[in-house]
Amino acid sequence: MRITDVRLILTSPGANYLTVKVITDDGLYGLGDATLVGRELAVATYLEEYVIPMLIGRDPSAIEDTWQLLGRSAYWRRGPVHTTAQSAIDMALWDIKGKELGAPVYQLLGGRSRRGVLAYSHASGIEIAQAVDAMHEQIAAGYRAVRLQCGVPGLPSTYGVVSDESDQPRAPHEVPYEESWNTAAYLETAPKLFAAARDAVGMDVHLLHDAHHRLTSIEAAALGKSLEPYRLFWLEDPVQADDQTAFRLVRQHTTTPLAVGEVVNHLSECQTLISERLIDYIRATVVHAGGITGLRRIAAFAEPFGVRTGCHGAPDMSPVTLAAALHTGISTHNVGIQEHGRHTSTTDEVFPHAYTFADGYLDPGEAPGLGVDIDEGLAARFEYRRKYLPTTRLVDGTMWNW
Structure with missing residues:
Protein backbone atom coordinates (compact mmCIF):
# COMPACT_ATOMS: atom_id res chain seq x y z
CA MET A 1 0.00 0.00 0.00
CA ARG A 2 1.29 3.45 -0.94
CA ILE A 3 0.20 7.04 -0.44
CA THR A 4 -1.11 8.38 -3.73
CA ASP A 5 -2.58 11.73 -2.71
CA VAL A 6 -2.87 14.12 0.20
CA ARG A 7 -5.71 16.64 0.13
CA LEU A 8 -6.37 19.68 2.28
CA ILE A 9 -9.93 20.63 3.21
CA LEU A 10 -10.61 24.11 4.61
CA THR A 11 -14.03 24.65 6.11
CA SER A 12 -15.72 26.86 8.70
CA PRO A 13 -18.82 25.22 10.22
CA GLY A 14 -18.77 27.35 13.39
CA ALA A 15 -14.97 27.63 13.44
CA ASN A 16 -12.16 27.40 10.91
CA TYR A 17 -10.75 23.89 10.47
CA LEU A 18 -7.99 22.59 8.23
CA THR A 19 -8.29 18.84 7.63
CA VAL A 20 -5.70 16.60 5.97
CA LYS A 21 -6.94 13.61 3.97
CA VAL A 22 -4.23 11.06 3.17
CA ILE A 23 -5.35 8.69 0.38
CA THR A 24 -3.79 5.32 -0.54
CA ASP A 25 -3.78 3.14 -3.64
CA ASP A 26 -5.91 0.59 -1.75
CA GLY A 27 -8.74 3.09 -1.47
CA LEU A 28 -8.25 3.65 2.25
CA TYR A 29 -7.88 7.17 3.57
CA GLY A 30 -7.08 8.74 6.90
CA LEU A 31 -7.94 12.11 8.41
CA GLY A 32 -5.76 14.43 10.45
CA ASP A 33 -6.47 17.82 11.98
CA ALA A 34 -4.07 20.59 10.90
CA THR A 35 -5.88 23.49 12.54
CA LEU A 36 -3.69 26.25 13.99
CA VAL A 37 -6.19 28.87 15.13
CA GLY A 38 -5.66 32.20 13.41
CA ARG A 39 -2.81 30.84 11.26
CA GLU A 40 -4.50 28.04 9.30
CA LEU A 41 -3.17 29.12 5.90
CA ALA A 42 0.42 29.09 7.18
CA VAL A 43 0.04 25.38 7.93
CA ALA A 44 -1.76 24.76 4.63
CA THR A 45 1.11 26.36 2.70
CA TYR A 46 3.72 24.44 4.66
CA LEU A 47 1.91 21.19 3.93
CA GLU A 48 1.35 21.92 0.25
CA GLU A 49 4.82 23.23 -0.54
CA TYR A 50 7.05 21.09 1.65
CA VAL A 51 5.36 18.13 3.35
CA ILE A 52 3.00 16.58 0.82
CA PRO A 53 5.69 16.13 -1.88
CA MET A 54 7.67 14.05 0.64
CA LEU A 55 4.74 11.71 1.28
CA ILE A 56 3.63 10.61 -2.20
CA GLY A 57 4.68 7.00 -2.77
CA ARG A 58 5.53 6.31 0.87
CA ASP A 59 4.21 3.34 2.84
CA PRO A 60 1.46 4.70 5.14
CA SER A 61 2.12 1.94 7.68
CA ALA A 62 5.59 3.38 8.42
CA ILE A 63 4.15 5.73 11.02
CA GLU A 64 7.21 6.08 13.23
CA ASP A 65 9.55 6.53 10.29
CA THR A 66 7.32 9.17 8.73
CA TRP A 67 7.07 10.98 12.08
CA GLN A 68 10.85 11.02 12.31
CA LEU A 69 11.14 12.13 8.68
CA LEU A 70 8.84 15.08 9.17
CA GLY A 71 10.50 15.96 12.46
CA ARG A 72 14.09 15.80 11.25
CA SER A 73 13.95 16.75 7.57
CA ALA A 74 13.72 20.48 8.32
CA TYR A 75 16.98 21.94 9.65
CA TRP A 76 14.96 24.74 11.29
CA ARG A 77 12.44 22.57 13.02
CA ARG A 78 9.60 22.57 15.51
CA GLY A 79 7.39 25.53 16.25
CA PRO A 80 3.60 25.48 15.88
CA VAL A 81 3.41 25.49 12.06
CA HIS A 82 5.91 22.65 11.67
CA THR A 83 4.50 20.44 14.42
CA THR A 84 0.85 21.03 13.48
CA ALA A 85 1.63 19.75 9.98
CA GLN A 86 3.53 16.79 11.43
CA SER A 87 0.67 16.10 13.86
CA ALA A 88 -1.96 16.06 11.13
CA ILE A 89 -0.07 13.53 9.02
CA ASP A 90 0.57 11.36 12.07
CA MET A 91 -3.14 11.28 12.97
CA ALA A 92 -4.08 10.40 9.41
CA LEU A 93 -1.60 7.51 9.27
CA TRP A 94 -2.89 6.07 12.54
CA ASP A 95 -6.41 6.38 11.13
CA ILE A 96 -5.38 4.41 8.02
CA LYS A 97 -3.63 1.75 10.11
CA GLY A 98 -6.75 1.20 12.21
CA LYS A 99 -8.97 0.96 9.15
CA GLU A 100 -6.56 -1.45 7.47
CA LEU A 101 -6.65 -3.75 10.50
CA GLY A 102 -10.35 -3.23 11.24
CA ALA A 103 -9.65 -1.96 14.77
CA PRO A 104 -10.05 1.30 16.68
CA VAL A 105 -6.73 3.06 17.10
CA TYR A 106 -6.72 2.60 20.88
CA GLN A 107 -6.45 -1.16 20.37
CA PRO A 368 -12.00 1.26 12.94
CA GLY A 369 -9.33 3.94 12.91
CA LEU A 370 -10.11 7.20 14.68
CA GLY A 371 -13.83 6.87 14.03
CA VAL A 372 -14.25 10.31 12.44
CA ASP A 373 -15.17 11.12 8.84
CA ILE A 374 -15.76 14.34 6.93
CA ASP A 375 -18.73 15.19 4.73
CA GLU A 376 -16.85 17.09 2.03
CA GLY A 377 -19.98 18.23 0.26
CA LEU A 378 -21.35 19.77 3.43
CA ALA A 379 -17.93 21.15 4.38
CA ALA A 380 -17.76 23.01 1.07
CA ARG A 381 -20.81 25.05 2.04
CA PHE A 382 -18.92 26.75 4.88
CA GLU A 383 -16.40 29.12 3.36
CA TYR A 384 -13.13 29.72 5.15
CA ARG A 385 -12.53 33.30 6.21
CA ARG A 386 -9.39 34.56 7.88
CA LYS A 387 -9.97 35.23 11.57
CA TYR A 388 -7.90 36.57 14.44
CA LEU A 389 -7.47 35.78 18.08
CA PRO A 390 -7.35 38.93 20.19
CA THR A 391 -4.39 40.80 21.55
CA THR A 392 -4.43 42.23 25.07
CA ARG A 393 -3.30 45.46 26.72
CA LEU A 394 -3.14 46.30 30.40
CA VAL A 395 -5.40 49.14 31.48
CA ASP A 396 -2.43 51.54 31.18
CA GLY A 397 -1.99 50.59 27.51
CA THR A 398 0.92 48.17 27.85
CA MET A 399 0.77 45.22 25.45
CA TRP A 400 0.19 42.01 27.43
CA ASN A 401 -0.40 38.28 27.05
CA TRP A 402 -3.68 36.99 25.70
Whole structure:
Protein backbone atom coordinates (compact mmCIF):
# COMPACT_ATOMS: atom_id res chain seq x y z
CA MET A 1 0.00 0.00 0.00
CA ARG A 2 1.29 3.45 -0.94
CA ILE A 3 0.20 7.04 -0.44
CA THR A 4 -1.11 8.38 -3.73
CA ASP A 5 -2.58 11.73 -2.71
CA VAL A 6 -2.87 14.12 0.20
CA ARG A 7 -5.71 16.64 0.13
CA LEU A 8 -6.37 19.68 2.28
CA ILE A 9 -9.93 20.63 3.21
CA LEU A 10 -10.61 24.11 4.61
CA THR A 11 -14.03 24.65 6.11
CA SER A 12 -15.72 26.86 8.70
CA PRO A 13 -18.82 25.22 10.22
CA GLY A 14 -18.77 27.35 13.39
CA ALA A 15 -14.97 27.63 13.44
CA ASN A 16 -12.16 27.40 10.91
CA TYR A 17 -10.75 23.89 10.47
CA LEU A 18 -7.99 22.59 8.23
CA THR A 19 -8.29 18.84 7.63
CA VAL A 20 -5.70 16.60 5.97
CA LYS A 21 -6.94 13.61 3.97
CA VAL A 22 -4.23 11.06 3.17
CA ILE A 23 -5.35 8.69 0.38
CA THR A 24 -3.79 5.32 -0.54
CA ASP A 25 -3.78 3.14 -3.64
CA ASP A 26 -5.91 0.59 -1.75
CA GLY A 27 -8.74 3.09 -1.47
CA LEU A 28 -8.25 3.65 2.25
CA TYR A 29 -7.88 7.17 3.57
CA GLY A 30 -7.08 8.74 6.90
CA LEU A 31 -7.94 12.11 8.41
CA GLY A 32 -5.76 14.43 10.45
CA ASP A 33 -6.47 17.82 11.98
CA ALA A 34 -4.07 20.59 10.90
CA THR A 35 -5.88 23.49 12.54
CA LEU A 36 -3.69 26.25 13.99
CA VAL A 37 -6.19 28.87 15.13
CA GLY A 38 -5.66 32.20 13.41
CA ARG A 39 -2.81 30.84 11.26
CA GLU A 40 -4.50 28.04 9.30
CA LEU A 41 -3.17 29.12 5.90
CA ALA A 42 0.42 29.09 7.18
CA VAL A 43 0.04 25.38 7.93
CA ALA A 44 -1.76 24.76 4.63
CA THR A 45 1.11 26.36 2.70
CA TYR A 46 3.72 24.44 4.66
CA LEU A 47 1.91 21.19 3.93
CA GLU A 48 1.35 21.92 0.25
CA GLU A 49 4.82 23.23 -0.54
CA TYR A 50 7.05 21.09 1.65
CA VAL A 51 5.36 18.13 3.35
CA ILE A 52 3.00 16.58 0.82
CA PRO A 53 5.69 16.13 -1.88
CA MET A 54 7.67 14.05 0.64
CA LEU A 55 4.74 11.71 1.28
CA ILE A 56 3.63 10.61 -2.20
CA GLY A 57 4.68 7.00 -2.77
CA ARG A 58 5.53 6.31 0.87
CA ASP A 59 4.21 3.34 2.84
CA PRO A 60 1.46 4.70 5.14
CA SER A 61 2.12 1.94 7.68
CA ALA A 62 5.59 3.38 8.42
CA ILE A 63 4.15 5.73 11.02
CA GLU A 64 7.21 6.08 13.23
CA ASP A 65 9.55 6.53 10.29
CA THR A 66 7.32 9.17 8.73
CA TRP A 67 7.07 10.98 12.08
CA GLN A 68 10.85 11.02 12.31
CA LEU A 69 11.14 12.13 8.68
CA LEU A 70 8.84 15.08 9.17
CA GLY A 71 10.50 15.96 12.46
CA ARG A 72 14.09 15.80 11.25
CA SER A 73 13.95 16.75 7.57
CA ALA A 74 13.72 20.48 8.32
CA TYR A 75 16.98 21.94 9.65
CA TRP A 76 14.96 24.74 11.29
CA ARG A 77 12.44 22.57 13.02
CA ARG A 78 9.60 22.57 15.51
CA GLY A 79 7.39 25.53 16.25
CA PRO A 80 3.60 25.48 15.88
CA VAL A 81 3.41 25.49 12.06
CA HIS A 82 5.91 22.65 11.67
CA THR A 83 4.50 20.44 14.42
CA THR A 84 0.85 21.03 13.48
CA ALA A 85 1.63 19.75 9.98
CA GLN A 86 3.53 16.79 11.43
CA SER A 87 0.67 16.10 13.86
CA ALA A 88 -1.96 16.06 11.13
CA ILE A 89 -0.07 13.53 9.02
CA ASP A 90 0.57 11.36 12.07
CA MET A 91 -3.14 11.28 12.97
CA ALA A 92 -4.08 10.40 9.41
CA LEU A 93 -1.60 7.51 9.27
CA TRP A 94 -2.89 6.07 12.54
CA ASP A 95 -6.41 6.38 11.13
CA ILE A 96 -5.38 4.41 8.02
CA LYS A 97 -3.63 1.75 10.11
CA GLY A 98 -6.75 1.20 12.21
CA LYS A 99 -8.97 0.96 9.15
CA GLU A 100 -6.56 -1.45 7.47
CA LEU A 101 -6.65 -3.75 10.50
CA GLY A 102 -10.35 -3.23 11.24
CA ALA A 103 -9.65 -1.96 14.77
CA PRO A 104 -10.05 1.30 16.68
CA VAL A 105 -6.73 3.06 17.10
CA TYR A 106 -6.72 2.60 20.88
CA GLN A 107 -6.45 -1.16 20.37
CA LEU A 108 -3.21 -0.56 18.44
CA LEU A 109 -1.89 1.47 21.37
CA GLY A 110 -2.32 -1.29 23.95
CA GLY A 111 -6.08 -1.41 24.52
CA ARG A 112 -8.21 0.14 27.19
CA SER A 113 -6.73 1.09 30.53
CA ARG A 114 -9.95 2.70 31.80
CA ARG A 115 -13.68 2.59 31.10
CA GLY A 116 -13.75 6.20 29.90
CA VAL A 117 -11.83 9.46 29.94
CA LEU A 118 -13.00 11.95 32.56
CA ALA A 119 -14.13 15.12 30.77
CA TYR A 120 -14.56 18.71 31.81
CA SER A 121 -16.77 21.34 30.25
CA HIS A 122 -16.86 25.14 30.42
CA ALA A 123 -19.13 27.42 32.41
CA SER A 124 -18.91 31.18 32.53
CA GLY A 125 -20.83 34.35 33.23
CA ILE A 126 -20.31 38.08 33.19
CA GLU A 127 -21.30 38.13 36.86
CA ILE A 128 -20.44 35.53 39.49
CA ALA A 129 -24.07 34.50 39.89
CA GLN A 130 -24.36 33.88 36.16
CA ALA A 131 -21.23 31.73 36.20
CA VAL A 132 -22.61 29.66 39.08
CA ASP A 133 -25.88 29.17 37.19
CA ALA A 134 -23.92 28.04 34.13
CA MET A 135 -21.98 25.61 36.31
CA HIS A 136 -25.26 24.05 37.48
CA GLU A 137 -26.27 23.61 33.82
CA GLN A 138 -23.06 21.72 33.04
CA ILE A 139 -23.47 19.49 36.07
CA ALA A 140 -27.06 18.77 35.01
CA ALA A 141 -25.72 17.84 31.56
CA GLY A 142 -23.66 15.10 33.18
CA TYR A 143 -20.26 16.67 33.78
CA ARG A 144 -18.37 15.82 36.95
CA ALA A 145 -15.77 18.52 36.28
CA VAL A 146 -16.33 22.12 35.16
CA ARG A 147 -13.96 24.93 34.22
CA LEU A 148 -15.33 28.11 35.76
CA GLN A 149 -14.64 31.68 34.57
CA CYS A 150 -16.36 34.99 35.22
CA GLY A 151 -16.07 38.60 34.16
CA VAL A 152 -13.69 41.04 35.84
CA PRO A 153 -15.27 44.26 37.12
CA GLY A 154 -14.40 47.24 34.97
CA LEU A 155 -13.44 45.20 31.89
CA PRO A 156 -15.79 45.07 28.88
CA SER A 157 -14.77 41.45 28.15
CA THR A 158 -12.81 38.72 29.88
CA TYR A 159 -11.09 35.60 28.54
CA GLY A 160 -13.26 32.49 28.84
CA VAL A 161 -16.51 34.39 29.36
CA VAL A 162 -19.11 34.16 26.61
CA SER A 163 -22.36 36.06 26.81
CA ASP A 164 -24.19 33.66 24.47
CA GLU A 165 -23.86 29.90 24.93
CA SER A 166 -26.09 29.19 21.93
CA ASP A 167 -25.05 27.16 18.93
CA GLN A 168 -23.38 30.07 17.15
CA PRO A 169 -19.86 30.81 15.89
CA ARG A 170 -17.72 32.67 18.45
CA ALA A 171 -14.25 34.30 18.54
CA PRO A 172 -11.81 34.57 16.82
CA HIS A 173 -12.89 37.69 14.93
CA GLU A 174 -12.58 38.51 11.25
CA VAL A 175 -10.64 41.72 11.97
CA PRO A 176 -7.78 42.31 14.44
CA TYR A 177 -9.04 43.46 17.82
CA GLU A 178 -7.82 44.10 21.36
CA GLU A 179 -9.03 43.32 24.86
CA SER A 180 -8.02 45.04 28.10
CA TRP A 181 -6.77 43.42 31.29
CA ASN A 182 -6.58 44.40 34.97
CA THR A 183 -4.60 41.92 37.05
CA ALA A 184 -5.42 43.46 40.44
CA ALA A 185 -9.17 43.33 39.80
CA TYR A 186 -8.89 39.75 38.56
CA LEU A 187 -6.99 38.61 41.67
CA GLU A 188 -9.78 40.07 43.81
CA THR A 189 -12.57 38.45 41.77
CA ALA A 190 -11.34 34.88 41.23
CA PRO A 191 -11.49 33.75 44.90
CA LYS A 192 -14.98 35.21 45.25
CA LEU A 193 -16.10 33.18 42.22
CA PHE A 194 -14.94 29.92 43.74
CA ALA A 195 -16.26 30.74 47.20
CA ALA A 196 -19.70 31.16 45.62
CA ALA A 197 -19.30 27.99 43.56
CA ARG A 198 -18.36 25.86 46.57
CA ASP A 199 -21.21 27.31 48.58
CA ALA A 200 -23.51 26.21 45.74
CA VAL A 201 -22.25 22.65 45.12
CA GLY A 202 -19.95 21.72 47.98
CA MET A 203 -16.80 19.73 47.31
CA ASP A 204 -18.25 16.91 45.22
CA VAL A 205 -17.71 18.55 41.81
CA HIS A 206 -14.25 19.10 40.30
CA LEU A 207 -13.71 22.79 39.58
CA LEU A 208 -11.00 24.14 37.27
CA HIS A 209 -9.85 27.63 36.35
CA ASP A 210 -7.75 29.17 33.56
CA ALA A 211 -5.53 32.23 34.15
CA HIS A 212 -4.42 32.11 30.49
CA HIS A 213 -0.73 32.98 30.97
CA ARG A 214 -1.49 36.48 32.28
CA LEU A 215 0.23 36.50 35.67
CA THR A 216 3.75 36.96 36.94
CA SER A 217 5.16 34.20 39.10
CA ILE A 218 4.43 35.91 42.40
CA GLU A 219 0.92 36.92 41.24
CA ALA A 220 0.24 33.32 40.27
CA ALA A 221 1.56 32.13 43.62
CA ALA A 222 -0.77 34.53 45.42
CA LEU A 223 -3.74 33.40 43.33
CA GLY A 224 -2.98 29.73 43.94
CA LYS A 225 -2.74 30.34 47.68
CA SER A 226 -6.00 32.29 47.79
CA LEU A 227 -7.77 29.44 45.95
CA GLU A 228 -6.53 26.65 48.22
CA PRO A 229 -9.67 26.57 50.43
CA TYR A 230 -11.79 25.76 47.36
CA ARG A 231 -9.77 22.69 46.32
CA LEU A 232 -9.46 23.28 42.61
CA PHE A 233 -8.80 20.33 40.33
CA TRP A 234 -6.23 22.64 38.76
CA LEU A 235 -5.18 26.21 38.11
CA GLU A 236 -4.39 26.34 34.41
CA ASP A 237 -1.72 28.43 32.65
CA PRO A 238 -0.90 30.68 35.62
CA VAL A 239 2.25 32.05 33.89
CA GLN A 240 3.77 31.88 30.42
CA ALA A 241 4.37 28.24 29.46
CA ASP A 242 7.71 28.90 27.76
CA ASP A 243 9.20 30.19 31.03
CA GLN A 244 9.46 26.76 32.62
CA THR A 245 11.52 27.84 35.62
CA ALA A 246 8.92 30.48 36.57
CA PHE A 247 6.82 27.63 37.94
CA ARG A 248 9.40 27.01 40.68
CA LEU A 249 8.32 30.14 42.52
CA VAL A 250 4.63 29.35 42.07
CA ARG A 251 5.16 25.82 43.37
CA GLN A 252 6.96 27.07 46.47
CA HIS A 253 3.97 29.08 47.64
CA THR A 254 0.83 27.08 46.85
CA THR A 255 -0.54 23.56 46.96
CA THR A 256 -3.21 24.31 44.32
CA PRO A 257 -2.56 21.81 41.49
CA LEU A 258 -1.02 23.41 38.39
CA ALA A 259 -1.62 22.67 34.72
CA VAL A 260 0.01 24.05 31.58
CA GLY A 261 0.95 23.03 28.06
CA GLU A 262 -1.64 23.71 25.37
CA VAL A 263 1.00 25.74 23.47
CA VAL A 264 3.70 23.07 23.88
CA ASN A 265 5.02 21.72 20.58
CA HIS A 266 7.64 19.23 21.79
CA LEU A 267 8.75 17.35 24.89
CA SER A 268 11.75 19.66 25.28
CA GLU A 269 9.35 22.54 25.95
CA CYS A 270 7.93 20.87 29.06
CA GLN A 271 10.79 18.62 30.16
CA THR A 272 11.83 20.81 33.10
CA LEU A 273 8.23 21.32 34.21
CA ILE A 274 7.73 17.55 34.35
CA SER A 275 11.09 16.33 35.64
CA GLU A 276 11.12 18.87 38.51
CA ARG A 277 7.46 18.13 39.30
CA LEU A 278 6.58 21.80 38.88
CA ILE A 279 3.16 20.94 37.43
CA ASP A 280 0.56 18.27 38.07
CA TYR A 281 -1.00 18.11 34.58
CA ILE A 282 0.58 18.55 31.16
CA ARG A 283 -1.96 19.93 28.68
CA ALA A 284 -0.16 19.23 25.41
CA THR A 285 -2.57 18.63 22.56
CA VAL A 286 -2.40 16.00 19.86
CA VAL A 287 -2.77 18.59 17.07
CA HIS A 288 0.21 20.73 18.12
CA ALA A 289 2.59 18.36 19.91
CA GLY A 290 3.38 15.83 17.18
CA GLY A 291 0.16 13.88 16.80
CA ILE A 292 -0.55 10.63 18.61
CA THR A 293 3.10 9.63 18.33
CA GLY A 294 4.32 12.87 19.91
CA LEU A 295 1.67 12.99 22.63
CA ARG A 296 2.46 9.43 23.70
CA ARG A 297 6.12 10.38 24.13
CA ILE A 298 5.21 13.26 26.41
CA ALA A 299 2.83 11.12 28.47
CA ALA A 300 5.39 8.33 28.82
CA PHE A 301 8.04 10.80 29.99
CA ALA A 302 5.61 12.32 32.51
CA GLU A 303 4.42 9.07 34.08
CA PRO A 304 7.36 8.30 36.40
CA PHE A 305 7.23 11.88 37.73
CA GLY A 306 3.58 11.56 38.73
CA VAL A 307 2.43 14.10 36.14
CA ARG A 308 -0.81 13.29 34.33
CA THR A 309 -2.22 14.53 31.06
CA GLY A 310 -5.09 16.96 30.70
CA CYS A 311 -5.17 17.51 26.97
CA HIS A 312 -6.32 20.78 25.48
CA GLY A 313 -9.65 20.25 23.73
CA ALA A 314 -11.14 23.58 22.73
CA PRO A 315 -13.89 23.61 20.06
CA ASP A 316 -11.56 25.47 17.66
CA MET A 317 -9.84 22.14 17.00
CA SER A 318 -11.85 19.68 14.96
CA PRO A 319 -13.49 16.42 16.09
CA VAL A 320 -10.51 14.63 14.54
CA THR A 321 -8.29 16.04 17.28
CA LEU A 322 -10.74 15.09 20.03
CA ALA A 323 -10.99 11.55 18.68
CA ALA A 324 -7.20 11.20 18.51
CA ALA A 325 -6.88 12.49 22.08
CA LEU A 326 -9.49 9.99 23.28
CA HIS A 327 -7.87 7.01 21.58
CA THR A 328 -4.60 8.03 23.21
CA GLY A 329 -6.23 8.77 26.55
CA ILE A 330 -8.25 5.58 26.88
CA SER A 331 -5.06 3.55 26.39
CA THR A 332 -2.59 5.63 28.44
CA HIS A 333 -2.10 5.00 32.15
CA ASN A 334 -1.36 8.53 33.41
CA VAL A 335 -4.33 10.34 31.90
CA GLY A 336 -6.00 12.80 34.24
CA ILE A 337 -8.79 14.52 32.34
CA GLN A 338 -9.83 15.67 28.85
CA GLU A 339 -11.13 19.12 28.00
CA HIS A 340 -14.44 18.87 26.15
CA GLY A 341 -15.12 22.14 24.41
CA ARG A 342 -18.27 21.04 22.64
CA HIS A 343 -18.56 21.66 18.93
CA THR A 344 -21.55 23.27 17.26
CA SER A 345 -24.17 20.91 15.84
CA THR A 346 -23.06 22.00 12.36
CA THR A 347 -19.48 20.98 13.08
CA ASP A 348 -20.71 17.58 14.24
CA GLU A 349 -22.63 17.18 10.99
CA VAL A 350 -19.57 18.00 8.90
CA PHE A 351 -17.45 15.61 11.01
CA PRO A 352 -19.60 12.57 11.92
CA HIS A 353 -17.87 10.64 14.68
CA ALA A 354 -18.02 7.54 16.84
CA TYR A 355 -16.94 9.09 20.16
CA THR A 356 -19.60 9.70 22.79
CA PHE A 357 -20.12 11.45 26.13
CA ALA A 358 -22.11 10.03 29.04
CA ASP A 359 -22.09 10.33 32.83
CA GLY A 360 -19.02 12.56 32.92
CA TYR A 361 -16.84 10.47 30.60
CA LEU A 362 -15.85 10.49 26.95
CA ASP A 363 -15.38 7.27 25.00
CA PRO A 364 -13.67 6.96 21.58
CA GLY A 365 -16.04 4.25 20.33
CA GLU A 366 -15.31 1.05 18.45
CA ALA A 367 -15.18 2.22 14.83
CA PRO A 368 -12.00 1.26 12.94
CA GLY A 369 -9.33 3.94 12.91
CA LEU A 370 -10.11 7.20 14.68
CA GLY A 371 -13.83 6.87 14.03
CA VAL A 372 -14.25 10.31 12.44
CA ASP A 373 -15.17 11.12 8.84
CA ILE A 374 -15.76 14.34 6.93
CA ASP A 375 -18.73 15.19 4.73
CA GLU A 376 -16.85 17.09 2.03
CA GLY A 377 -19.98 18.23 0.26
CA LEU A 378 -21.35 19.77 3.43
CA ALA A 379 -17.93 21.15 4.38
CA ALA A 380 -17.76 23.01 1.07
CA ARG A 381 -20.81 25.05 2.04
CA PHE A 382 -18.92 26.75 4.88
CA GLU A 383 -16.40 29.12 3.36
CA TYR A 384 -13.13 29.72 5.15
CA ARG A 385 -12.53 33.30 6.21
CA ARG A 386 -9.39 34.56 7.88
CA LYS A 387 -9.97 35.23 11.57
CA TYR A 388 -7.90 36.57 14.44
CA LEU A 389 -7.47 35.78 18.08
CA PRO A 390 -7.35 38.93 20.19
CA THR A 391 -4.39 40.80 21.55
CA THR A 392 -4.43 42.23 25.07
CA ARG A 393 -3.30 45.46 26.72
CA LEU A 394 -3.14 46.30 30.40
CA VAL A 395 -5.40 49.14 31.48
CA ASP A 396 -2.43 51.54 31.18
CA GLY A 397 -1.99 50.59 27.51
CA THR A 398 0.92 48.17 27.85
CA MET A 399 0.77 45.22 25.45
CA TRP A 400 0.19 42.01 27.43
CA ASN A 401 -0.40 38.28 27.05
CA TRP A 402 -3.68 36.99 25.70
